[in-house]
Amino acid sequence: MNILLIGSGGREHALSWAISASPLCDKLFIAPGNPGTAECGENVVIDITDHEAVANFCKLQRIGLVVVGPEGPLVEGIVDDLAAAGIKAFGPSKAAAQLEGSKAFTKELCAEFGIPTAAFARFDDPDAARAYVAKHGAPLVIKADGLAAGKGVVMAETVEQANDAIGMMFSGGLGTAGEEIVIEEWMIGEEASFFALCDGAHALALASAQDHKRVGDGDTGPNTGGMGAYSPAPVMTKAMEARVMAEIIQPTLAGMARRGSPFKGVLFAGLMITAEGPKLIEYNVRFGDPECEVLMPRLKSDIVPALLAACDGVLDAFDLRWSEEAALTVVLAAKGYPGTPEKGSVIADVEKAAAQDGVLIFHAGTQDKEGKLVANGGRVLNVVALGKSVSEAQARAYAAVDLIDWPGGFCRRDIGWQAVKREREG
Missing domain, CATH: 3.30.1490.20 (ATP-grasp fold, A domain)
Known part of the structure; x- marks a missing residue:
């Protein structure tokens, strides 16, 4: 089948890399994509905020599946509009996407269905x-x-x-x-990212990950979209994963179904693992970025049948295989991020870094300008490495980072520190 992937960041490059490897994918289009996704399929210029234009493209190119990467189109109801045009799309409906589109909506859902989360109040x-x-x-x-x-x-x-x-x-x-804002208690514990594919009634647990939100080493400075991640997260033991499924994911699916807005797509639970157990920080309704960049390299199964199973409501008869290896990604960001990033600086030797053993480079905010790769956003490149341990993946990732010639960029130097500390302590 022909597949359309919507988005342009590192998440979409990782997804395009995985989708293009599927025997079910005849041709992959990415709208609008980036220089990295162009290596996996065909980048196309479509106004993704114009849902009718997206639907018309799908009909013209006989698209069998649309995969929506970022949250914006989901919250704006692109899945509903494509469904109305007879086009299958992976992702939640507009009503179900409120789980990310409104913090207050999710907090009220937690209160109603007994889902553990931080104490909160909402204000206008x-x-x-x-x-x-x-x-x-x-x-x-x-x-x-x-x-x-x-x-x-x-x-x-x-x-x-x-x-x-x-x-x-x-x-x-x-x-x-x-x-409108939500004010929450400050929870104490260790953060983790947990993903589950959902078909409205059933949920299939994916791998765990841990993100690094703060811009600076030692988890200092302002929050960002994510400066790096690794998978699996050691704090997410099998027992803890089972608790998250039973106490957070399944009650959410049941609650959304009871409200008449069944959730289909990928549910990304940001968690705090506290002394009392797992608590929900917030939901995202799409693959995380940069978590997706460490999940896709560890996924041994074909991703396309899994996405189709979520769309078709048959996840209860589905399973996925994951690599035992760890994956770690370091985000290279443009100077000025997370404020106003400096755009246009030239990035060299990316191919040299990508040629290293166990290393993948996923593009995010890049642009091909007259044959040169230049920065065109805040988070620009994801340097991903696999290893037998997080420590090994970390060493490989930073060795590859150091091969890239980009004076206009910076990165954190401690991605994976919690897992590395655990490994050293035995």
Whole structure:
């Protein structure tokens, strides 16, 4: 079949790499794609916000499956619009995508169906929010209710930081995403990312991962879309995975079905593993980025039948095989990120890095300009390595990073530190 993948980041390069390897994929189109995805299929120029234009392209090219990478089109209802045009698409409906599109929606769902999460309150008035902060004190987590491209969460260690975040969000610093906010307790524990394919009634657990959100070494500085990740996450033992499925994923699926909005697609649970057990930080309704970049290299099974099974409601009869190897990705970002990144700087020797044993390079914010690869975004490249352990994957990844000639970029130097520490301590 012909397949259309929507998106242009590192997640989409990883997905295009996996999808293009499937015997079921006759031709892969990526809209709009990037220089990396162009090596896996054909990049096409379509306005992905124009759902009718996407549907017309699908009919013209006889697309058998659309895979939606980023959250924006999902929250805007692209899966519903494609379904109405008779086109099969992997991802949740607009109603189900509220799990990511609205923090308050998810928190209320957790309260209604007994899903463990942080204590919270929601506000549409800054004065009421500041009064809550004054009463409860810090630390607190301040979240914009809507989509904010990974910048809608502020970890406020002081009352002053909390009030600054409230002022920024309500004054339009995050656009309409901050018109309503959620204030949560600061949970103590270790974070993990957990993924499950869902078909509306059944869920199939995928591999775990751990993301590094803060921009600086030692988990310092502002939050980003992710500076690196590794898989599997040692904190996610088999017993913990079973608890997450039973206490968080399955109740969410049951609750969404009961509300009349069954969830199909991939459910990405951001978790805090606390002393009491797993608690939900938030949901995303698509593959994580950069987590996808470490999941796809570890997936030994063909991804396309799994995506189709989720669409068709037959995941209960499905299974996937995963490599025993660990995978780790280091994100190379443009200077200025997560603020205003510097665009246009030339990146050299990517091929030399990609030629190293066990290394893959996934493009994100890159552009081919007159035959040269240049930076065209905040997070620009993902340097991925496989290894028998996270320590080995980490060493390979940073050796490859050091082969890339890009003075305009930077990266964290401690991706995977928690897993490496565990391995050293035995």
